[in-house]
Amino acid sequence: MLIERRSLLFAVHRSENAKRTGGDLVRAISLYAALYGVWLLLSGFFSPFFLGIAAVCCALVVYIALRMDVIDQEGHPVQISWRLIPYLPWLAWQIVRANLDVTRRVFSRDLDIDPVLRWVPASQRTDLGTVIYANSITLTPGTVSTDVEPGRIRVHALSGDAMAELETGEMNARVRDVEG
Numbered sequence: 001m002l003i004e005r006r007s008l009l010f011a012v013h014r015s016e017n018a019k020r021t022g023g024d025l026v027r028a029i030s031l032y033a034a035l036y037g038v039w040l041l042l043s044g045f046f047s048p049f050f051l052g053i054a055a056v057c058c059a060l061v062v063y064i065a066l067r068m069d070v071i072d073q074e075g076h077p078v079q080i081s082w083r084l085i086p087y088l089p090w091l092a093w094q095i096v097r098a099n100l101d102v103t104r105r106v107f108s109r110d111l112d113i114d115p116v117l118r119w120v121p122a123s124q125r126t127d128l129g130t131v132i133y134a135n136s137i138t139l140t141p142g143t144v145s146t147d148v149e150p151g152r153i154r155v156h157a158l159s160g161d162a163m164a165e166l167e168t169g170e171m172n173a174r175v176r177d178v179e180g
Contacts (some may be wrong), residue, residue: 026065031052035061039054083179101162102158114158116159117154119155119174120153128179132179134153
């Protein structure tokens with residue numbers, strides 16, 4: 001009886017693994033490349049023995065991750081990697097601009113700070129897109145995401161100008177473009 005149950009469980013697990021798509025293979029290969037690349041950068045050992053050991057270890061980690069079914073669109077989001085490239089310089093520029101604005105406000109004589117707490121729309125289709133948007137808001141000095149609900153994010157801003165800039169929806173649209 002015990003052998004039949006194990007066989008049945010193995011057959012069920014095998015049929016679930018057979019449902020893997022081409023996207024899983026791309027994610028597995030990119031995870032392997034990322035792991036191997038990080039190992040090369042951090043180890044400093046480039047002899048054939050260590051390169052071989054690293055290749056085997058990275059393959060083992062990817063195999064275990066596949067068996068655990070943790071290589072998915074949110075755990076390893078390769079679908080946004082190329083779309084993220086133009087977004088990151090834009091976000092960096094927004095961070096610099098906001099830093100300058102916060103610095104100007106803090107060092108001004110009249111301390112031009114008028115805190116605002118308001119909901120802004122979030123039109124992302126996935127949880128990952130919403131997280132990227134909320135984190136982008138928080139990374140920009142002078143604004144902090146305090147709460148996330150479906151379709152909106154509560155933001156605390158140091159000034160009405162910072163809130164008005166968020167309400168234009170440019171960052172929202174750019175993050176929506178990142179998620180595809």
